[in-house]
Amino acid sequence: MEKLELIEKDNQAILKPLLSTTVLFITFQEEKEDFTLAINEKGEMEKTLSVEKPHLTFLGERNEIIDLLHGDISLQHLVELGTVKVKGSFRALLKLEAILWLTDGFFKNSNLHF
Numbered sequence: 001m002e003k004l005e006l007i008e009k010d011n012q013a014i015l016k017p018l019l020s021t022t023v024l025f026i027t028f029q030e031e032k033e034d035f036t037l038a039i040n041e042k043g044e045m046e047k048t049l050s051v052e053k054p055h056l057t058f059l060g061e062r063n064e065i066i067d068l069l070h071g072d073i074s075l076q077h078l079v080e081l082g083t084v085k086v087k088g089s090f091r092a093l094l095k096l097e098a099i100l101w102l103t104d105g106f107f108k109n110s111n112l113h114f
Contacts, residue, residue, distance in 0.1 A: 023039065025051045028057075036051055039099070064078055075100075101109070
């Protein structure tokens with residue numbers, strides 16, 4: 001078994017208690033493009049069409065949103081700087097932050113391109 005497979009299995013073990021049977025919808029709005037990510041109960045993620053009421057909406061510049069998703073900068077720091085704003089459920093925000101920090105690269109290691 002390769003190291004990457006072990007890491008993926010470990011991440012799934014961490015994510016399982018965090019993810020419910022409800023898909024988590026996160027919308028990112030920037031100047032040029034809006035996109036929505038859907039994360040299901042298995043930890044699988046895909047870009048999807050915009051949804052009417054996402055659980056979270058991030059407003060900011062593309063580079064900062066990518067840095068946030070890759071774990072290069074904390075959401076708290078971006079909010080303090082005033083460069084990213086967040087709307088939505090506090091519970092969904094806590095869930096996303098847990099995914100970001102516990103998996104160390106959940107979005108960075110995905111096959112999605114932002």
